[in-house]
Amino acid sequence: MKKLLALVLALCLALGMASFAAADELPTLDQIVWGENTDLTAKIHFVYHRTDIPEKLQGYVDEFNKTYPNVEIEYELITDYAENALLRIGNNDWTIMGIPTVDKDELSKYYISLGKLDTLNGLYNFMSNWAYEGEAYGIPSTGNANGILYNKRIFAEAGVTELPKTPAEFLDALRAVKEKTDAIPLYTNYAAGWTMGAWDAYIGVAATGKAEYQNQILPHAKDPFAKQEDELTGPYAVYKILYDAAAEGLIEEDYTTTDWEGCKPMLNNGQIATMVLGSWAFTQMRDAEGGEHPEDVGYMAFPITVDGKQYAPAGPDYCFGINVQASDDEKLASLYYLKYVTEQSGFAYSEGGVPIDKNGEYPDLYAAFDGIDMVADADALEGEATLLSELNSESELAINAGGNTKVQEIVEHGFNHDKDFDDIMADWNEAWSDAQATLNVEVK
Amino acid sequence: MSVMSKVQPDLRRKRINWQKVAVIVLFAIVPLFLLILFTYVPFVKMIQFSFYNMSYTKNKGFVGFDNYLKVFSKSEYVGAMLLSLYYMAGAVVQLALALFFASVLSLENIRGGGVYKAIMFFPFLVNGIAIGYIFKYFYTRGFVLDSVLQAIGFKLDSLPYWLRDQSVNNWSLVFTSVWKYCGQNMVLFIGAIASIDPTLYEAATIDGANRWQQFKAIILPGIKTVFMLNLILSITGSLSAFEPAYVVGSMGANGTATFFIKIHQMAHVSQKVGQACAMAMVLMGLILIFTVAQRLFFRYVMKDSENTFNAKANKAKALW
Numbered sequence: 001m002k003k004l005l006a007l008v009l010a011l012c013l014a015l016g017m018a019s020f021a022a023a024d025e026l027p028t029l030d031q032i033v034w035g036e037n038t039d040l041t042a043k044i045h046f047v048y049h050r051t052d053i054p055e056k057l058q059g060y061v062d063e064f065n066k067t068y069p070n071v072e073i074e075y076e077l078i079t080d081y082a083e084n085a086l087l088r089i090g091n092n093d094w095t096i097m098g099i100p101t102v103d104k105d106e107l108s109k110y111y112i113s114l115g116k117l118d119t120l121n122g123l124y125n126f127m128s129n130w131a132y133e134g135e136a137y138g139i140p141s142t143g144n145a146n147g148i149l150y151n152k153r154i155f156a157e158a159g160v161t162e163l164p165k166t167p168a169e170f171l172d173a174l175r176a177v178k179e180k181t182d183a184i185p186l187y188t189n190y191a192a193g194w195t196m197g198a199w200d201a202y203i204g205v206a207a208t209g210k211a212e213y214q215n216q217i218l219p220h221a222k223d224p225f226a227k228q229e230d231e232l233t234g235p236y237a238v239y240k241i242l243y244d245a246a247a248e249g250l251i252e253e254d255y256t257t258t259d260w261e262g263c264k265p266m267l268n269n270g271q272i273a274t275m276v277l278g279s280w281a282f283t284q285m286r287d288a289e290g291g292e293h294p295e296d297v298g299y300m301a302f303p304i305t306v307d308g309k310q311y312a313p314a315g316p317d318y319c320f321g322i323n324v325q326a327s328d329d330e331k332l333a334s335l336y337y338l339k340y341v342t343e344q345s346g347f348a349y350s351e352g353g354v355p356i357d358k359n360g361e362y363p364d365l366y367a368a369f370d371g372i373d374m375v376a377d378a379d380a381l382e383g384e385a386t387l388l389s390e391l392n393s394e395s396e397l398a399i400n401a402g403g404n405t406k407v408q409e410i411v412e413h414g415f416n417h418d419k420d421f422d423d424i425m426a427d428w429n430e431a432w433s434d435a436q437a438t439l440n441v442e443v444k
Numbered sequence: 445m446s447v448m449s450k451v452q453p454d455l456r457r458k459r460i461n462w463q464k465v466a467v468i469v470l471f472a473i474v475p476l477f478l479l480i481l482f483t484y485v486p487f488v489k490m491i492q493f494s495f496y497n498m499s500y501t502k503n504k505g506f507v508g509f510d511n512y513l514k515v516f517s518k519s520e521y522v523g524a525m526l527l528s529l530y531y532m533a534g535a536v537v538q539l540a541l542a543l544f545f546a547s548v549l550s551l552e553n554i555r556g557g558g559v560y561k562a563i564m565f566f567p568f569l570v571n572g573i574a575i576g577y578i579f580k581y582f583y584t585r586g587f588v589l590d591s592v593l594q595a596i597g598f599k600l601d602s603l604p605y606w607l608r609d610q611s612v613n614n615w616s617l618v619f620t621s622v623w624k625y626c627g628q629n630m631v632l633f634i635g636a637i638a639s640i641d642p643t644l645y646e647a648a649t650i651d652g653a654n655r656w657q658q659f660k661a662i663i664l665p666g667i668k669t670v671f672m673l674n675l676i677l678s679i680t681g682s683l684s685a686f687e688p689a690y691v692v693g694s695m696g697a698n699g700t701a702t703f704f705i706k707i708h709q710m711a712h713v714s715q716k717v718g719q720a721c722a723m724a725m726v727l728m729g730l731i732l733i734f735t736v737a738q739r740l741f742f743r744y745v746m747k748d749s750e751n752t753f754n755a756k757a758n759k760a761k762a763l764w
Contacts, residue, residue: 083712086500101715106501191694254585256607256698393499396714403713408697416610 576691
């Protein structure tokens with residue numbers, strides 16, 4: 001009996017020790033120091049969406065291993081990333097992943113906190129993107145400032161000497177391109193789907209100049225898609241550009257068979273004049289295989305001017321989160337690797353992105369962004385962290401959340417002239433209002 | 445009597461062979477376990493989910509039949525279901541073609557018949573996604589189909605944009621599915637036709653029956669079961685069409701979104717898993733209704749023809 005008691009006691013002690021060890025808190029991203037803990041041994045399984053740059057990523061791993069030789073890092077690159085990540089989020093078969101669309105109040109269920117938001121905000125950009133109740137759960141790989149890709153030579157040939165600043169000027173530029181050159185004025189990339197959903201990125205900061213629009217104003221807005229008094233700003237103006245371009249035949253002829261990979265050299269070589277995509281696409285167009293004029297690829301701000309000023313929505317690309325189920329060593333090693341990727345790898349710069357490290361350098365693609373304010377979306381109001389995603393789900397509009405179909409429909413109706421633009425916007429307003437009513441959202 | 449009493453005790457004494465039972469249970473347990481785990485448990489869960497307002501990660505509560513009511517109240521979904529009619533029309537054409545080729549290849553001694561069969565069957569072996577990409581280029585303006593049509597004298601200006609024009613794009617998609625499944629149906633038909641006693645044809649030929657009469661009187665009744673199977677598979681396949689519209693039609697863009705694609709979008713874009721499950725249940729219900737209706741219809745038709753056949757036979761017997 002005594003023996004048994006002793007055994008039980010010993011077990012309890014051991015367990016107590018174990019739980020004590022687990023409670024010993026991990027350092028945060030700002031606390032760890034590069035070059036310490038170099039004997040760290042761990043295996044990291046990194047799930048990521050950049051299937052186009054495996055060598056580059058391996059290069060970072062090799063470089064990282066010079067300092068931390070016992071940390072084994074394995075990348076798993078997935079094409080259909082957003083869906084896959086969402087399905088695997090609760091598993092233990094990954095250590096680091098780009099955070100897919102999850103509700104913010106569930107972040108702590110899947111990811112460890114990287115540190116206090118206030119502290120990290122001082123060191124890095126866009127940390128609040130995946131933050132909840134003062135804790136930051138994801139650090140971006142690179143940042144994007146959204147504008148429009150254009151071909152400089154084609155614009156010059158069409159006689160567009162000054163970059164358009166309003167929807168009317170932009171449409172004039174497209175008309176000039178159609179008239180004077182052989183290029184496709186605006187390539188929609190309709191068939192790829194997500195390239196159409198990309199238009200949603202401009203309805204906030206770019207169309208209104210307000211950092212609060214996307215997360216604070218939109219959820220409470222009454223009829224957000226209605227025509228503004230000036231007709232030149234707001235979400236209405238953004239989608240109207242697309243509708244008008246489609247209606248006037250300023251887009252590709254057979255939009256249902258567009259090819260995403262094929263469009264890259266086409267912009268580069270001047271067969272396409274403009275494409276509405278985030279700045280992350282810039283390097284892909286410039287370095288496209290078969291592209292002979294990388295110097296012609298330019299980037300401009302979205303052509304909406306609010307009170308005499310243009311704004312560029314800036315935001316993070318996929319943010320990295322660390323699996324809450326990983327072992328302590330794996331978590332620590334992951335923190336070091338993320339620190340390396342952010343501060344030393346030069347990834348953001350080489351991708352033509354806005355730097356994440358506050359001391360980082362801006363690449364030259366933003367040359368045309370002189371005098372244009374880069375504004376990141378403000379956080380949702382207290383207690384409304386998940387409101388936008390709930391409205392998106394309820395209304396099925398999925399704004400900035402994969403709602404590609406609705407933007408494709410703008411192209412269809414514009415091109416076929418079978419539905420007025422105002423009717424489309426009225427439908428969206430109705431869906432939005434119904435969702436607000438269902439979720440008891442206060443409408444201001 | 446005495447014989448019976450001798451036999452019966454024997455039967456009663458026959459023991460259960462435990463070894464045999466053990467083997468049967470052991471062999472059955474693995475597939476049964478997998479079947480229950482991957483088919484019935486998810487199915488029961490799906491029924492459960494369809495009554496809740498929920499996403500993948502969150503359950504927002506029980507909503508009763510609300511999800512079901514929404515399926516029927518939105519014109520968008522009814523429209524998506526009506527798209528199945530295109531695929532059903534395609535299925536009829538596909539079965540007719542398959543039956544035609546199967547009969548020709550079985551009845552006539554065609555040199556290189558095996559090669560034709562292989563060529564016809566090949567599309568079925570190609571992965572659906574690959575077929576999707578093949579057809580995307582096939583239909584692209586100025587590519588394969590347009591070039592071929594131009595070569596035989598059509599003017600490019602008079603040709604439609606196969607995927608862009610909403611008057612033809614669903615037919616384009618249906619064609620890809622016919623192209624894929626026609627060969628498979630044909631092979632099933634050939635198999636069924638091969639099991640018909642060849643002396644029947646000889647007898648029929650002697651009696652002066654032509655090919656059409658042979659087809660009607662010998663082949664058609666002979667392959668009744670396989671025909672029914674193919675028909676049911678094609679019609680239910682039409683109701684749940686997905687691949688062509690998803691891959692060739694750019695994920696159901698431009699008015700090609702079938703009901704199945706709507707379910708996919710509901711679950712993965714709008715993240716309404718409960719609603720998507722309810723839609724899946726409705727789809728299953730529709731498929732069940734169609735299957736039962738077909739069975740009843742054909743039982744009625746077939747019985748009728750069998751009766752007339754029997755009546756004729758009886759008459760003949762009586763005359764004899």
